[in-house]
Amino acid sequence: MNNKTPLILLAAGGTGGHLFPAEALGVELMKRGFRVRLATDARALRYSGLFSRDTIDVVPSETVRSRNPLSLARTGLMLAAGMAVAVHLLRKLKPAAVVGFGGYPTLPPLIAARLLGIPGIIHDANAVLGRANRFLSSRVSAIATSLPGVLDRDPGLASKTTTVGTPMRPAIxxxxxxxxxxxxxxxxxxxxxxxxxxxxxxxxxxxxxxxxxxxxxxxxxxxxxxxxxxxxxxxxxxxxxxxxxxxxxxxxxxxxxxxxxxxxxxxxxxxxxxxxxxxxxxxxxxxxxxxxxxxxxxxxxxxxxxxxxxxxxxxxxxxxxxxxxxxxxxxxxxxxxxxxxxxxxxxAGRLDAAERLADLVVKVAGI
Structure with a gap:
């Protein structure tokens, strides 16, 4: 696989709930001949799935933990630092698309993608859109959900939403x-x-x-x-x-x-x-x-x-x-x-979600 092969950058928080669907999509995209990298926070370095250390890019991030002004200032500074790292990273990697799976570590890569004109897609596995994804929802090209009806009450978002299910890793x-x-x-x-x-x-x-x-x-x-x-x-x-x-x-x-x-x-x-x-x-x-x-x-x-x-x-x-x-x-x-x-x-389960999400990514990225 050479550097002319399209690259898809996956962005996910460093917990299993975010990383496992990212891994499942990564497996499917690699089957289709694409290159894949993961942008995440330092927690994911302990992760031992599809992504090896040399295919993981750590982007500084911080979760909103409280409304305390000092805590909010720290979160803002960390996210700003993450933005700078993400913009530099995307300029270097030139991905065909950035796909986010929720959690605050997805904010810098997806916002950087928006700034640089790179197609952005978010996937949400919950029956209710998470806070990071809710913030990103109006700033991305497409939204994928695991469950139907998640955004039915918001016509502006519903029009760019596709229900695909939750991508399942090979062990599942x-x-x-x-x-x-x-x-x-x-x-x-x-x-x-x-x-x-x-x-x-x-x-x-x-x-x-x-x-x-x-x-x-x-x-x-x-x-x-x-x-x-x-x-x-x-x-x-x-x-x-x-x-x-x-x-x-x-x-x-x-x-x-x-x-x-x-x-x-x-x-x-x-x-x-x-x-x-x-x-x-x-x-x-x-x-x-x-x-x-x-x-x-x-x-x-x-x-x-x-x-x-x-x-x-x-x-x-x-x-x-x-x-x-x-x-x-x-x-x-x-x-x-x-x-x-x-x-x-x-x-109630869906086993073809990774394929359905990969189809959406390929369509949105135009590759």
Missing amino acids: LAASAVQYATPESSGPFRLLVTGGSQGARVMADVVPPAIEKLEPSLWGRLVLTQQVREEDMTRVRAVYDRLKINAELAPFFTDLPARLAANHLVISRSGAGTVAELAAIGRPSILVPLPGAIDQDQFANAGVLSDAGGALRIVQSEFTPDRLAAEISALAAEPAKLAAMADAARK
């Missing part, structure tokens, strides 16, 4: 080929508990006491996998050891797609990436939206699967050990319901 596509195995009434019941890429303390607070409230006959059937933060590990392990639960605990699972496919029920936050992956693989879930978010995006994300019949949505104030124990017991006793939820989740 592989996991989606694994059929759901309905649990047998007296056989193992596989339960996966994950809190998203950052982990979630609420899972450590609620799940162990909920497991303790289950009928002892279910304890012997449980095969439990739980993402647990290091600081919560000792107390969580102590409960499961006392109950003699077959449990695997870790702060992070590198093979999460395969684990999603291997389980009968998933308990999780409802970040956009998690919800899209549950739908693509087709697994029943209990979703607990992160409370307090300004735009309630996780509540809306969970609603997509719960409305489809593929998940139960429980707001955090109602996510108690008693409620969770009751839901797990009821589902474990109704294998047919779990199978129906798995089927409903799968029907």
Whole structure:
């Protein structure tokens, strides 16, 4: 591949929810013969997916963390520095298009693209447009969404919006080929508990006491996998050891797609990436939206699967050990319901999103 091959610059925040769709699009674009680079913040240097260190460009950025004048000034300075770096970078790379996947690190590259007359595209995986993407939405050539109807109330933006789904990385596509195995009434019941890429303390607070409230006959059937933060590990392990639960605990699972496919029920936050992956693989879930978010995006994300019949949505104030124990017991006793939820989740999923987004990028870039 030579330097005359068109380059697509992908821009994403340094978390899995932003990086994984960028990776999936990158894989598809490379299949089509394009060069791909990633502009992101320093967090992504720990990332070990498609992008190697020599294909990552770090652009300074900062998130708006508070309305404190000092904090806002610092954010403004960092974004201004990022703008200078991004303008220099785009002049050097001359990309055919810049594609952003959300998060504040996408602001400098996409604004620089606008200044330099380079086509810009944003993708948003949530049921509600994120803050960075909302700011960029009027400044880009095209908007891609994972879910239909996200911008229906804004005719000016709706006219340049295409629903493509959430691009799935290869590991998810592989996991989606694994059929759901309905649990047998007296056989193992596989339960996966994950809190998203950052982990979630609420899972450590609620799940162990909920497991303790289950009928002892279910304890012997449980095969439990739980993402647990290091600081919560000792107390969580102590409960499961006392109950003699077959449990695997870790702060992070590198093979999460395969684990999603291997389980009968998933308990999780409802970040956009998690919800899209549950739908693509087709697994029943209990979703607990992160409370307090300004735009309630996780509540809306969970609603997509719960409305489809593929998940139960429980707001955090109602996510108690008693409620969770009751839901797990009821589902474990109704294998047919779990199978129906798995089927409903799968029907809500899209496996061709990377191809659809790549089509849009090629069209907008005119290549």
